[in-house]
Amino acid sequence: MPTPKSEIRNPKSILCVVGARPNFVKIAPVMAACAGHPGLRAKIVHTGQHYDARMSDAFFRDLGIPDPDVHLGVGSGTHAEQTGRVMIEFEKVLAAEQPALVVVVGDVNSTLACALTAAKLHVPVAHVEAGLRSGDRTMPEETNRLLTDQLADLLFTTERAAESNLRGEGIPAERIHFVGNVMIDSLLHFREAAERLATWRRFGCEAKQYGFVTLHRPSNVDDPATLERLIRALSGTATSIPLVFPLHPRTAAKLDEFGLRQLVSESEALKVTDPLGYVECLSLMSQARLVLTDSGGVQEETTALGVACLTLRDNTERPITCTEGTNTLIGTDPDRLKTEAERILVGGGKAGRLPELWDGHAAERIVGAIEGFVACRH
Numbered sequence: 001m002p003t004p005k006s007e008i009r010n011p012k013s014i015l016c017v018v019g020a021r022p023n024f025v026k027i028a029p030v031m032a033a034c035a036g037h038p039g040l041r042a043k044i045v046h047t048g049q050h051y052d053a054r055m056s057d058a059f060f061r062d063l064g065i066p067d068p069d070v071h072l073g074v075g076s077g078t079h080a081e082q083t084g085r086v087m088i089e090f091e092k093v094l095a096a097e098q099p100a101l102v103v104v105v106g107d108v109n110s111t112l113a114c115a116l117t118a119a120k121l122h123v124p125v126a127h128v129e130a131g132l133r134s135g136d137r138t139m140p141e142e143t144n145r146l147l148t149d150q151l152a153d154l155l156f157t158t159e160r161a162a163e164s165n166l167r168g169e170g171i172p173a174e175r176i177h178f179v180g181n182v183m184i185d186s187l188l189h190f191r192e193a194a195e196r197l198a199t200w201r202r203f204g205c206e207a208k209q210y211g212f213v214t215l216h217r218p219s220n221v222d223d224p225a226t227l228e229r230l231i232r233a234l235s236g237t238a239t240s241i242p243l244v245f246p247l248h249p250r251t252a253a254k255l256d257e258f259g260l261r262q263l264v265s266e267s268e269a270l271k272v273t274d275p276l277g278y279v280e281c282l283s284l285m286s287q288a289r290l291v292l293t294d295s296g297g298v299q300e301e302t303t304a305l306g307v308a309c310l311t312l313r314d315n316t317e318r319p320i321t322c323t324e325g326t327n328t329l330i331g332t333d334p335d336r337l338k339t340e341a342e343r344i345l346v347g348g349g350k351a352g353r354l355p356e357l358w359d360g361h362a363a364e365r366i367v368g369a370i371e372g373f374v375a376c377r378h
């Protein structure tokens, strides 16, 4: 049985949860902003959902995030295994730490697992990047988003559409704070260093004379026919412009499993590489002529960089990247990919503009609101 709230809280303690690669980019500015607030003592809990050095340690180093205070070491597994293991381990951490608030970011399995564990113990939850909806319930992230938002006490949004989504799901307005985008806080902070790094040169490319590709969604890589179709389409585009393509471990594993490695290595202009660090990826994106992706974060990053982005999905939970930014949804039809890529190579693609409050100060707004919330409860 949980102890009544007033007795269990450690009033300064905030637990910030991270698990997978995009979480690290989002928590970095939040941790930095917390450091300027002596009324808060923020700790990092790493669930271990991503554990390869290049998927995790490299990001902590690049982004200057303090080492995790707690590591749950859960690793990979089915959805239930991963979510269940995080919950079991995180419950012990909550019991020991008795925090005033748990901060979760994004939409990965670790996000939902920790929000649910905290809510069950009556520990308040803040969700950074709340209210995004693709409307596609086959995406594991959509389930994570819907449920996390129902559990959260503080919901921080990146775009106005998110607030309408949340209000439509019955979330009271006073819980919702439109603060901007922490991923863009990181991007603006590291942009100059990324451009100086000029990572494109390592791949024998010239600025604005190459494309950048990321692909890892289960809907695109877990089915052999879909993955083969996409790789053939990318190889086709690479005949017009070289494409740098860092392989997510899920994608790499699927290429091996489906015997598609040979197809990838046949095309010299498809420059496949291991996962890259944050600043290297930012460097490559910043001077790319076009970006092809199925990632959520990359859609936002290309909008902030003003680089044309073709998203290999039928929907997006980040509509502002299409309505105001540089993003176009093209699905996975190879002919459409070819036409849209050619259009960008000839005409340059959408110019776009920076969305409201994507100004590098989202984390400060978040931490200000957290401080007010915690102070009110004690």
Ligand code: UD1
Pocket: 020, 021, 022, 049, 050, 051, 052, 055, 076, 077, 107, 108, 109, 110, 140, 141, 216, 248, 249, 250, 253, 296
């Ligand atoms: C997860 C998130 C996804 C996010 C992505 C970013 C969920 C449901 N999905 O997807 O929203 O966009 O992270 O990268 O939470 N693996 C390794 N080493 C690692 C991590 C993973 O080899 O460090 C391999 C394992 O084979 C693992 C597979 O990748 O089974 C998938 O990892 P997992 O964390 O389950 O999902 P992602 O596809 O990475």
